[in-house]
Amino acid sequence: MTVLRSSAPPTQRTAAPTSPPGQDGLDLRWVRQQVDAVMNAFVDRKKSAATRAGLPVDIPQAIGEFLAAGGKRIRPLLCVLGWHAAGASGSPAQAVQAGAALEMFHAFCLIHDDVMDHSDTRRGQPAVHRSLAARHRSGRSRALAENIGIGSAILAGDLALVWSDELLHHAATELTAARRERVLPLVDLMRAEVMYGQYLDLTSTGRPTAHTAAALEIIRYKTAKYTIERPLQIGAAIAGADDQLLDALSAFALPLGDAFQLRDDLLGVFGTQKKTGKPAVDDLREGKHTVLIALALQLADPFQQRLLRSLYGTPRLDEEGAATVRTVLKATGADQAVEQMITNRYEQALPLLDTLPIPTEVQHHLRALADQAVWRTA
C-alpha cells in the first residue's frame, strides 16, 4: 500500500515566491497571485499524493474548487501588509506562505460554518456539503446522500484545517526560533478566538435579544480579531515586530474589524445574491443575534416587535416575509443606526493609521483595504 506522502522533499514543497515585480513589494495583485499559486500548488500535490496512494481525490478537489470559487483573500493581504508594516523588505515568501495558511484556515471555517448553518450556497456555488452530497447521490436516497455530504464536509473542513497548519509549518520552518515563538502563539489565539466566536454565534442563534453588547462580543471574536487583527499581527510578527507595534496594529484593526462585520450583516439582509454569492434570505432565516436585530428590537414599537419576533429566524421564511422584516428593520431606523456605528468605527480606526510607525505606502494600502472592507457592496 502506497504511503500518502508528497513526492517533493520538504525543502521543495513550498512554491516559494521569488521577488515581487516592483521595488517595494507592495503590489497587492501580485501578492494575491502568489498566495493563490502557493495554495494551488499545495492542493495539486495533495491530489497527486492521494492518486498515487489509490485514495479518492474528492476532498482535495472539493477544497481546491472552494478556494477557486472566490474570496477576497483579505487575510493573506493583511498578513503580507503586516509584514511590510514591520519594516521588512526583500522577498515576502514567509508572509505569503503564512497568508496561504490563513486562507486555507478560512476555507475550513466556511466549510464547517455552512454545515452548522445549513447553508446551501457559498460564493455563488453549492456549499461543500451540498456538492459532496450530489457526488454520492447515485443509487442512494436523498437523506442518505445528504448525510454523507454533511459527514464529508466535516472531513473536508478538518482536512483544510490540518493543511492550513501544514502550510504554516512550511512558513515557520524558515523563521528563527525567536520569531517562530512569537508567530505561533498568535495563530493559536486566532484559531481559538474564532471558534469561541462561532460558539457564541451558534448558541445565540434563534433567540436574538435587544442586547447589543452581546452581539458586539460575537463579532469581535468571530470577525474582528480573526479577520483583521490577527492576520496583520501574524505578518508583523513574522518580520520580528515588537509588542508595541503589535498593540498599535490591534488598536487600528479591532474597530475596523467590527465595522467589517457590521457591513456584512447589513449586506446579508439588504444585499443581493448576485453580489454576495448567497441568498439574501439566508441570514433572516438563520435568526442570528446580530447588532442589527438587537438595535431593531430596542427601537421597535410593540407591533414591530411582534412582527420581528414572529418572522426573524423562521427557517421557512418566504420572500414576502423577508420583505416585511426588511421593511421593519428600516422603519425602526436600525439600518441607519448600524450605518452610524460603521462610520464611528471607521472614524475611530483610520486616524490611528496615520500614527502607526509604519511605511507610508503600507498606510496607503491599509487605508484602501479598510475603505473596501467597510464601504463594499458585495
Next chain:
Amino acid sequence: MTVLRSSAPPTQRTAAPTSPPGQDGLDLRWVRQQVDAVMNAFVDRKKSAATRAGLPVDIPQAIGEFLAAGGKRIRPLLCVLGWHAAGASGSPAQAVQAGAALEMFHAFCLIHDDVMDHSDTRRGQPAVHRSLAARHRSGRSRALAENIGIGSAILAGDLALVWSDELLHHAATELTAARRERVLPLVDLMRAEVMYGQYLDLTSTGRPTAHTAAALEIIRYKTAKYTIERPLQIGAAIAGADDQLLDALSAFALPLGDAFQLRDDLLGVFGTQKKTGKPAVDDLREGKHTVLIALALQLADPFQQRLLRSLYGTPRLDEEGAATVRTVLKATGADQAVEQMITNRYEQALPLLDTLPIPTEVQHHLRALADQAVWRTA
C-alpha cells in the same frame, strides 16, 4: 475586552514531566499519568483563559470531561515506547507532550466521528453532541437543541484539533530543527491518513460488499496507520530515529494495527455495552463496510445474503433483528474467519518485534500492548 491568552509565559506552559520513577523510564502507568497530567493542566489553562476573557467554558469543559471519561491512551503509550525504541534515555518530556497531543487529536477524531455516525454514546457517557444539546435544551425545541448540540460538537472537535496542534508545538519547540523536520511531516501524514480513512469509511457505509480488499484499505487508513504505526514512529523520530528504524517499526505496526481494528469490529458486533462503552447494536445499525460483513456476504447462502442485506445497516434495527444478524454472521463462519485473520496478523507482527534493533524492555512492553490490543474484550 480581555484577550484569550494563557497567563503563563510559553516556557512555563508545559506541565513538563520531570523524571520517571524507575531507572529505565518504562513504567507505563507513570507514562499514562504524565500524559493525563499534561492534558489536564492544558485544559485547565484553557478554561481559566476563557473565564478571564468572559467567554463560556462549555467547550473546554466538554473536552476535559471527554478526556476524563476513559480511553486506553494507546497512542501516547506507543509514542513514548517509540521514543525509548530509538534508544533515548533521560526525561521523556517531549515524547509525553507529543503523546498528549496525539490523545487530544484522538478526542477530536472521536467527537467528529460521533457526529458523523449519529452515535449517542461514547465511553459509557452521552456523546459530546448529546451532552452539549442537553446543555442548550432549556427553552428550546428538541430539534433546535439538537442542532446546537451538533454545531457545538463540530466546534469542540475543531478546538480539540487546534489544541492538539498547540500541544505538539510545545513539544516541537524543544527539538532541534533537524528532528522537528522529521517529526512534523509524520504528524501531517497521520492526520491526513485518518481523514482519508474516515472518508472511505463514511462513503462505503450503507452499501457493504463482499470485497474484503476495500474493507481492509479502510481499516489500514482509519486505524492501523493512525493508531499504531504513526504514534510509534513519531515517538521514535522525536528521539532521532533513522529511516531504517522507522520502516522496521512500520512493518511491525501495520499488521498489528489491522488486527486491532478487526478485533474492534468483532467487539462492536458481539461485545457488550458494559465493556465497550457503547451499545452493541450501534455498529449493526450503521452498516459500515467491515471485513466481517464482507466475509459474511462472501460465505452466505442466498437466504443468509437476503437476511444480511435487509437487516445490516438498518437505522432502526431492534434487538431481535440484531440477534438475527449476529446469528447469520456466526452461521456463515465470518466471525471465525475474522478471528483467523487477527491471529494471522498477530503472528506476522510479533516475530518482527524480536528482530527490531530496540531495547529488550521496549520489546517486552510492545508485546504486552500488542497482546492487550489484539486479545482484549473491551
